[in-house]
Amino acid sequence: MNVSRKTILIILAFFAIYVIWGSTYLLNKISVTYLPPFFLASLRFVTASILIFTIAKISKISLKISLPQLKNAAIAGFLFLTFGNGVVVWALKYVDSGFAALEISAQPLVVLILLRILQGKRISLMSYLGVFLGFIGIFLLVGQKEILSQEGQITGMITIFACMVSWSYASIFVGKADLPKNHFVNTGYQMLCGGLCLGFISLVLDEPWSVPMTWPKNVQWAMLGLILFGSLIAFTAFNYLLKTVSPEKVATSTYVNPIIALILGWWILDEHISLQSICAAIILLTGVYFINSKRKFKPRLHGR
Template identity: 25%
Template sequence: MVCILWGTTWVASKLGVKYMPSLQMAGIRQTLGGLCYVIFFLTKGARFPARKEWGSIVVLSLLNFALTNGLSTWGLKHITAGLGAIMGAIFPLWLVVIGLFSGSKTPARAIIGLLIGFAGICIIFGEHLQDFFNPDFRFGILISLAATWTWAFGTLYTKRKAASFNPYFSLGLQMLIAGVILLVFTQLVNTPETKSAVPFTAIPWQSWAAVAYLVIFGSVLSFIAYLYALQHLPTEQASIYAYVNPIVAVLLGWLLFAESISVFIVVGGLVTLAGVYMVNKAFKTLPAVEQPEAEGI
């Protein structure tokens, strides 16, 4: 269920950004999703974080949601849903790169996985060389890559500055804060992406439908299903979604938006996911404190 739901979020986001600015849509999604989590945990008696914990929560809201989700959603304005999903899956490769530059212990298998993953990316872009002359496509790729970097740094920061209270309540607070930041940004900052912000009363039903789907199925139900999987399935099985999500997104993009599925996409995508799998597998052999986390964007 998690594999299907998180895979469909790329297509839902692609649909939503066709009719409204991507950052505005991401802001509405995160605000509503965060409110669902916060209200739920407050009714369960969850306490608000201590003053010293708010700094970490704000940083995580910026890295994991405002930047990662905001940039990846913005990228879908200019690239296909399938390509966006494949790009999103490579963030564990950056954990290896960061580890190499920071002097952390990096397993040889992780380095091999890194090389395989980047080889897969090169294969994918083999058919897109001409597209790089298109500034919109080039911009979409660059901000999608930037989203994977902020996600990687967010993962590392989470491990070093994990909040001492309910992590799931923290997740809701991060989403809510990020949503407010994105909405304020779209109203106050004049950029080609934000100057066309749509009044809430003028947002078309297609975008509202996409937002509703992303909140209900992409943020709430899929996360509940993921927690259930973690509790009832071996970790290896529970984490398989990270490799199935891009496949679901590519297939749905082809079915719904007529996005092309070429040999480059199929072979390059599989090679990239094989590299990501090797990286995740390598780190799972280390002590728990050194394992990077992998989640769906």
């Protein structure tokens, strides 16, 4: 049986947003064990933005941007990347990568609540069920005694929740904001602005900066994966799928990513997965499924 080129590309693209996005938690966890969190995130996004602009220039895509668009890109970059991603990388110093991914999978729940509060959007019965299951899943996840007893865990969990609110608000903001029409260029400016803000924070906090040649091999490979695969390949796959398949199918990455992150964290970093975490994952991701199946809300790359 002949398989069309388009079918192969779709399969590869789904592999990218499932596995690559799911693996970014592991890669960040490896990197933050050696590198300061805000320096790490800044280097990742500034480098990725330069690569994006270079590719755009080679492809003869215009990089022109108006002042209002630059302002909105800077706001989105701060909400998505400076706070939404940089602070999560900091939180990974205290929580397991799989745990962080599982907590972040509740983002559609937060988006739904913010849409109700900020825009008065009606919530369907199925989505109410999803929210209810989501809260139960989060309660089971964060209420484990072995987690609460560990130093820094509560701080990490609260911080990650604050980042989810930032991502969710940013996702609503960019829906109506004046931004560059070319999504590739738009993301490049957001990464540049967010990355520069992260660099400024790193300098203010007096984080030690270093060059890649001085890093351990595993950190070098992890950063390379974050820049090339997490910020470039997965982004391209994401945009391709949004134009090729339905948004609901693309949204399935929301509840596949944490499973990938849990498995990789357990397999490579020897992170513990409790029975309560597994039950919490099933309940939480079922709730996210109910929310995604009723709301045609497009997922965003930038917080990853």
